[in-house]
Amino acid sequence: MRAILLALIVGSLVACTQSPTGRSQVLLFSENDMQRLGEQSFAQIKEQENISNDRELNRYVQCITDSLVAELSGTSQWEVVLFNSDQANAFALPGGKVGVYTGLLKIADTQDQLAAVIGHEIAHVLARHSNERVSRTQLTNIGLSAADAALGQSGVRQPAMAALGLGVQVGYLLPYGREQEAEADRLGLQLMAQAGFDPQQAVTLWRDMAAAEAGNQPPELLSTHPSHGTRIQGLSALVPDANNLYMQARAQGRRPACGR
């Protein structure tokens, strides 16, 4: 029953597309919907969190973000905000919004390592992972509420398409899936290398993250970006190709010097 309903809904509503690495994705929402969600969430987060006005640190984070974004096709504007917090965390939302917490700078303590994290976050946005997550959750809800209605139950589940409220802060609070993590690792590594950041530093960064997780202050980043045993292996395997991009970028004069 639920399967049939889901199939009907999927058939009528869903845009089946491919991610940048060729994985098929079920996306229920338009780019505009997701952009609006991202912007709303970001505005909300900026109200709740303490924004850093440390000029030097802001310049540093902006410089790294600008270097990465310069490698993206398209003309969309990206905004990065640095938040004062001991959290070792960062996120990116649809609509080109990036948040970095000062606590992250203690683990990602070189420009190349911070570029690895921001590149990874941007990659989640480029690959429309938020849309995928909200879509999955909505599909489950639609399936359940339709099944409830058919069974004569009501009011238990959220109404179908219960606004996008669910999506507020998505990409911020919900963990990404294993496939999404692997995809963001791969795309993020390419992006940082193209921008002239050393891709080997991504491996170092995630190793340091894993080490910090084993300590008494697990990085918050890992709660939304679960690290799998295979992450370091997967990344290491991608470094040689990324290194070629890195060498090309350096030869072409892309040598970010964001310093600190």
Ligand SMILES: [Zn+2]
């Ligand atoms: Zn991630």
